[in-house]
Amino acid sequence: MVTVDRAEWDEIYAALACGERRELLRYLKDVQVAQFEEVAQHLLKRENGSAKEKPDAMRIRLHHVHLPKLVETGVLTLDSHQNQVTLTTLGSQLPAELTDPSMIPSPSAGEKKRALD
Numbered sequence: 001m002v003t004v005d006r007a008e009w010d011e012i013y014a015a016l017a018c019g020e021r022r023e024l025l026r027y028l029k030d031v032q033v034a035q036f037e038e039v040a041q042h043l044l045k046r047e048n049g050s051a052k053e054k055p056d057a058m059r060i061r062l063h064h065v066h067l068p069k070l071v072e073t074g075v076l077t078l079d080s081h082q083n084q085v086t087l088t089t090l091g092s093q094l095p096a097e098l099t100d101p102s103m104i105p106s107p108s109a110g111e112k113k114r115a116l117d
Contacts, residue, residue, distance in 0.1 A: 002090045011073045016098055020047070021066050025099045028076060028087040036062070036083040 004012070016022050020043055027042050028034060034042075040059050047058070067085065070076045075091035078084070097103045 002093055015069045015073045022099045033086045039085050
């Protein structure tokens with residue numbers, strides 16, 4: 001298991017604040033390795049329901065924003081010569097709740113009230 005210090009967790013949490021990056025990690029957890037274009041198409045389909053909408057904008061965001069941020073945190077690698085994105089050991093060990101907030105149980109009404117008191 002990879003150990004992560006507090007500062008690294010802060011970077012990971014910041015990176016996962018973006019829904020597109022969480023979706024990218026969910027996708028890579030399923031496939032482990034993907035071509036850049038496959039990742040872009042997956043995100044386009046999830047975001048718009050169609051891979052035909054705004055493909056250039058998604059590719060630019062993926063290349064210049066999302067992938068560098070996730071590479072910086074150490075959860076994936078990018079081989080620009082092969083246009084290949086790979087989930088790292090750290091990325092594969094992230095708890096599912098970090099990439100899929102729907103897996104976190106919702107607090108009951110009583111728990112919410114106690115938290116506010």
